Amino acid sequence: WNSWNHFHRNISEKIIQQNADAIVALGLAAAGYQYVNLDDCWQLTRDSQCIIHPDSHAFPSGIPALADYVHSRKLKFGLSSDAGFKTCAGRPGSLGYETIDANTCASWNVDYLKYDNCNTDGTIPEVRYPVMRDALNASGRPIFFSMREWGVDTPALWAANVGNSWRTKGDIQDNWNSMMFNIDIFHLFYTFVVLEIGNGGMTDAEYVTHFSLWAISKAPLLIGCDVTNMSAVTLSILTNPEVIAINQDPLGIQGKKVAFASSRFPNVSTEIVVANCSTSSKIEPKRLQWIYNSQDGTIRSALNRRCLSINNCSTVEGATIVLSECHINDSQTQCQGKN
Numbered sequence: 001w002n003s004w005n006h007f008h009r010n011i012s013e014k015i016i017q018q019n020a021d022a023i024v025a026l027g028l029a030a031a032g033y034q035y036v037n038l039d040d041c042w043q044l045t046r047d048s049q050c051i052i053h054p055d056s057h058a059f060p061s062g063i064p065a066l067a068d069y070v071h072s073r074k075l076k077f078g079l080s081s082d083a084g085f086k087t088c089a090g091r092p093g094s095l096g097y098e099t100i101d102a103n104t105c106a107s108w109n110v111d112y113l114k115y116d117n118c119n120t121d122g123t124i125p126e127v128r129y130p131v132m133r134d135a136l137n138a139s140g141r142p143i144f145f146s147m148r149e150w151g152v153d154t155p156a157l158w159a160a161n162v163g164n165s166w167r168t169k170g171d172i173q174d175n176w177n178s179m180m181f182n183i184d185i186f187h188l189f190y191t192f193v194v195l196e197i198g199n200g201g202m203t204d205a206e207y208v209t210h211f212s213l214w215a216i217s218k219a220p221l222l223i224g225c226d227v228t229n230m231s232a233v234t235l236s237i238l239t240n241p242e243v244i245a246i247n248q249d250p251l252g253i254q255g256k257k258v259a260f261a262s263s264r265f266p267n268v269s270t271e272i273v274v275a276n277c278s279t280s281s282k283i284e285p286k287r288l289q290w291i292y293n294s295q296d297g298t299i300r301s302a303l304n305r306r307c308l309s310i311n312n313c314s315t316v317e318g319a320t321i322v323l324s325e326c327h328i329n330d331s332q333t334q335c336q337g338k339n
Helices: 013-025 063-072 098-107 125-137 176-185 204-216 232-238 241-247
Strands: 035-037 043-046 052-054 076-082 112-116 144-147 306-310 321-325
Touching: 013 035, 013 063, 035 112, 052 098, 063 076, 098 125, 112 125, 125 144, 176 204, 204 232, 204 241
Parallel strands: 035 076, 076 112, 112 144
Antiparallel strands: 043 052, 306 321
């Protein structure tokens, strides 16, 4: 979970605590969501020793106490900083203070650092980001290093030796066009941003597409809504076990826009997403020809856990396909998995 998409600059320790509690209470932690990440605007100033301090009004108990609270919920705690003089919101950045800030994060028991790319000195990211990597590695605490330089220096070609994850593009907006722009334009190097599901800018059906595309692209799944106020539909989308399993497949290879693909995953399955990418819900989809040869397997939807079958087992071109419950011992399901 990340605070920015919903709360932006309006964050506090109470908001973080409440969302951490909700992540556990609603079963999101059990579904695999483990990080609670505090984004920009927690930091306020540096003292005479150059140690960074939080906004005491928003975080009266301090960051170490907040980290302890999150850890007490069996979750991991993350902070944000910036590879520039100031953060994107104008708070103190880490440029020139990498070692001090890395050691501070370690002393506060931080598990995750999101590192932005605003207000820099003009040095390319490929030079600046390894400085924080080395500082984190020397801090004595394992800290997940999430690079957020928006793809300006093509991080997909070099960031694997620097960070644990990296952004390859700019921010997403909570609307269909922005979501599809990201999936369409940046399909060569997928590493997508925080999910918008539950923030209200798209329909539930669009959010299903959003989650499905992020999952099959093997993007890190970071919730970006107010967990304390999410709907039952939002919760069901974010906790769908089969879609999450696709995202967490150990092979780790992203889905790509293709016309034909023959590779299979380690469990000898093939995973696809079929989506209406139009801006209209009424558009007539083009005819899809899919030749699938298997005498033993099934064609199964990860979203509703139903199986694809052919009406009356017909082999005639244009036969009607139907969705039915899987593993039901009737004549119709005898067609499942056949040509």
